[in-house]
Amino acid sequence: MTWGIISDSSCDLPSNAFAGSGLHFGVVPLKITVGNNEYIDNDELNVNTMMTDMKSYKGPSSSACPAPEEWAKEFRKSDKTVAVTMTSALSGTYNSALIGKKMVLEESPEKSIHVIDSHTTGGGLVLILRKLEELITQGLDFEAVVKQAEAYARSIFLLFSCGSYDNLVKNGRMSRIAGILASSLGIRAVAANTPEGTIRVLQKPRGEERALEAIVRTMSEWKNLAGQPVVISHCNNPVGAQRLKEKIIHVCMTTKITILQTRGLTSFYNDNGGLMIAF
Incomplete structure (x- = not known):
């Protein structure tokens, strides 16, 4: 069998x-559609090309x-x-x-x-x-x-912090004014999945370093991670992912940490600099 x-x-x-x-x-x-271009999220996809296209395209993009x-x-x-x-x-x-x-x-x-x-x-x-x-x-x-x-x-938690609000604004999920304000203040909101699979914002720290600290603090409060696996996905942010890994090792007492580059769909939603953490 x-x-x-x-x-x-x-x-x-x-x-x-x-x-x-x-x-x-x-x-x-x-599949991700940016203007007239369709990107299939497979091993052949050049994520950086797609992200550059998204950045330059003024209208909304979509996924299917x-x-x-x-x-x-x-x-x-x-x-x-x-x-x-x-x-x-x-x-x-x-x-x-x-x-x-x-x-x-x-x-x-x-x-x-x-x-x-x-x-x-x-x-x-x-x-x-x-x-x-x-x-x-x-x-x-x-x-x-x-x-x-x-x-x-049902035991898995997901935390994430988007690297940019541009895509949320373009796709109507955040107002343009709110996006400009959040970006100008350097806000790196930390959000989580709910038991129902929706999203809720937990905190709105300013700057990536404070966002990393908020993520690790939340992880330690929500779950005993000693010796447990953790997966960090990043969108073109290997430095941030490595800093987060080091903090997790120090605070959560686990070295079973995998770092991955986001594929097309998760890059589409997290944007450049974004981080996702599953545990």
Whole structure:
């Protein structure tokens, strides 16, 4: 029996991330539209080109979830498949995956397919995918893998701090005046996912250093992270990501920290300088 683990492209992992594991790993890409240009969020995407295009384009940009058939194509490749999607509260990706699941099970009812709504994005999906690899390699049956993975997904927190408010303003999610004011004051808002998968702003510190301190303080208050995994995703901000890693090691007593460059979708929302932390 063959196993597959599938994710949408908000996971920030390349398609070869689980090479050598014996599992099929597939990434179903979202698409980002900037003016007349469409960018497919796959391994070939040049994120910097897309970000430069977004910066110069004066109008709003948009993202689109994968079609059900794109999920179905991946589901057909394995006997047992668990897929993980970004939060359904902010994207139609989860529902698209469910439709793809239904399509494949109607064709091949002997297959086992489950779709997890992560209620998060970015590094949150990375942690769930790695947990799935761990559970599957332990030899657990499909139902046990799904039950433990779902429980693990509900334990994950996500914090983030956008590097710029330009994209939020262009797409009507923040007023132009509020964006100008926040930028001029150097405000680096720290936000988090909710249990329902939506977003709430926690604090509005001024400057990246204070934002990093607020993130680490929140992490230590919300969870005992001693020896636990953490994933930091950054949008062209390796220095900030490294400083954050050092603070986490010192305060939260864990060295199991992965730093990733954001892919297309997470770069689209975090903008240059942005940071996301899953734990």
